Every structure is written in structure tokens, then in C-alpha cells.
Amino acid sequence: MDSDLLLVLVVGTALAFDFTNGFHDTANVVATSISTRALAPRAAVGLASVLNFVGAFLSLSVAATIASGIVDAGGITLTVIFAGLVGAIIWNLVTWYAGLPSSSSHALIGGVVGATLAAHGPGDVDWDGLVGKVLVPALVAPVLAFVVAGVGILIAYRILGRQRPGPVTRGFRLGQLMSGGLLALAHGTNDAQKTMGVITLALVAHGNISATNPTTPDWVVVSAASAIALGTYTGGWRIIRTMGSRIIKMDSAQGFVAQGSGAAVILAATHVGFPLSTTHVISGAVMGGGAAKSVSAVRWGVAGNIAIAWVLTVPMAAGTGAVVYGFAQLFGHGAIGPLIVAVLLIGGLAWLGVRRFRPSPRVEAPA
């Protein structure tokens, strides 16, 4: 009974994380479309939400990596997963509050690793998997997106440089419907799977699924897809502002190239099962598109703050996950500790919501 309650709590928290993931990462998908006026804010968010939902059904490679490639699936407990999720949610909310586009994926992985370290020590962390499938791709992906978008924008300007700006702007805005859609699809397929992977881990820990060959049940896919789509529709407008106009003032060509390059990198990585940060990829692409036009066009101070948030994400989420695990254990090994943490978290969210949350303030596109 206690174990069943804990499983329900973990699945609920995982879906809440998925919601914050969509909410937090909406900016990655829609900010460039909004800032170049390719789409109205609500239309961009609505389209991203639908395509996020569809994208979640396309692949399960990343879910498999999360479920079996980061920590020892056989030794993990429900409390560890719960603590990792809470660590990730708290870090997501802190960076959302600061308007920083940090990585929900790395927050999740950091939270789970931190809680595992607190519970079982370093032996249960798959360090090879963490370095090979998470950290190295995390370093390569934004640089790759930066270079690909930089080269892409130079090619686009080379081909279209002598054309009148009107048709070019209209053409790229139309193109952004396509590249933005592809990016939303890529985001859904990569990010929703992380939650699927965590719920699969929880089902392994509860004994519902074999630890040797964990497979993700259909209800997990549907619920994770729904949660991320709902979070995306709700929209994190603070980060949309940062991504859309505070890093660079984008033209429609830069917006198109950033989205297209980002989508290409994320889809290629998802295909081989790397749980990439869509935030890192699209931020790298936005900076690459800006720097190729003019290095001074990029606000490097804002870019520096984002980079600091990236570096801090895994250790901070890991630390929070470890602290939450330790706190939950103060109340014994059952469901009481996680229940108290969940109540505190919901109370904190309600307080934050009352004080700060604005559902859809006006987001102005740059003139």
C-alpha cells in the first residue's frame, strides 16, 4: 500500500516535471517565430503544443537511455526518483524565475544522479553512460548548432543578399512555419521521452517492469505527451523574451536558420538516443545565427549568464535532489517523507503562482 502510494506520487511528480519542462522550454520552440513576427504568440504556442504532443510518439530511444543508461536501474528506489524529480522541478522554477533558458534535461539527469549518490553512493551511477551519452553530447551539441546556424545564415545571405527585403522576409516567415514545426516535433520527441524514461525507471523500481530490458508502456507515452503539450501551451513567457529578443535582435532569415539547424541537431541526436538539451541547442543556434551576421550583434553578457546557468544546472539539480532525498528519509523509508515534500512543493508553487505568475502577458516583437 505504502509502495503503491509512493508510485502514484512519483508518477504525478514526473508528469508535473514534464509540465514544467514544456512550460520552461516553450521558448526554445516559439521565441524565434514570435520575435520575427512569423506567428502571433498564441498561435505559435498552440502549434508548438500540438506538435510537441505528436512528437512524443515518434521514438523511444532517449527514454531507453534515461531508463537504463544513467543510473543502475536495478538498484534505484522510488524515493530516489522522487527526490531527483523534485530537484529538477525546483531548478527549472529557479531558472524560469530568472528568465534563463537552462536545460530541463540536465536538471532531470542531475537530480536523479544527486539523489542516487545520496542514497547508494557513486557505485550506482553509470559514470560511463553519464559522460558518454550526456556530458560529451551536451558540450558538442550547442557548438555544433552554433556552427551549423552560422554557416547556414551566411549561405542564406549569399543566395538572397541582392533581393528586395520584402519577399525575402515573407519567404523566411513562411519557412519559419515549417522550421518551427519541425523544431516543436523534435522537442516533443526528445524531451517528453525523458519523463517517459523516469516513469519507466519508477515502474522498474516498483517491480512492474523487468530491470533487464525495461520497455515503456503505452499509458506512459500518452500521459507524458499530454503533460508536455499542456506545459508548452501554458508557456514560459519570461524565457520567450530572453530567447526571442535579449540574445540578439533576429531577422526572419536568422530565425528560420536557427530553428532549422536546431531541429536538425536534435532529431539526429534523438535518432541515436542522446538525451540532448533542446535549450542548449537552440540557444547555440540563435547565437550562431547572430554572430555570423555580426559578432557584436550577440549580447554576450546575456549569453554568458545563460552559459553559467548551463554549467550550474547538473550540480545544482544534483545537490537539490540529494537534499530532498535526505529530507524525505528523515521520515522513514515509506511514503510519508515524499508526501510531505510534495505538499511543501505544491504549497511553494501556489505561493509563487499567486505572487508572480502571469498567464499570458503581451510579448512584443522587435520593431
Added chain:
Amino acid sequence: MILGSVVDWHDLLEVIWVSAAAATVLVIATSLAILGGARANSARREGHHGTAVVFGTLGIAGAVVCAGGIVLAVSVMLAK
């Protein structure tokens, strides 16, 4: 832990070249579609119908490559 042994370089290199190639093709095809459309319009307005057909064909070809790229990307995901 040796970095060379824990990183799947084959997969990582595949991600690098596939994404670079896909994004480059997408940008070139879209740019050519826009170029073709814009030049075809202005050629038609000026009465150069032959030029308009050539640029119109270029625009359509670019748009078809874009659409094909997206279909390919989604089908690759579905095949996994």
C-alpha cells in the same frame, strides 16, 4: 575512465554530419525557393515570361526539397 572508450564516437560523428548536412540542405533549398519565387514574380511583372518559368521552376524545386527533407526526417524518426 578513458574518454575515448566511453563516448560512442560513431554515433556522435553521425549526429554531427547528419545534422550539418540536413540543416545546410534545408537552408539552401529554402533560400532557392524564396529566390525563385521572388525573381519569378518580378520577371512576370516585367513581361519576361521565359525567365519567370525558369525561376518559378527553381522555386518549386526548392520547396519540394524542403518538404521532402521534412518527410524524410519524420520517417527516419518513425523507423527507429
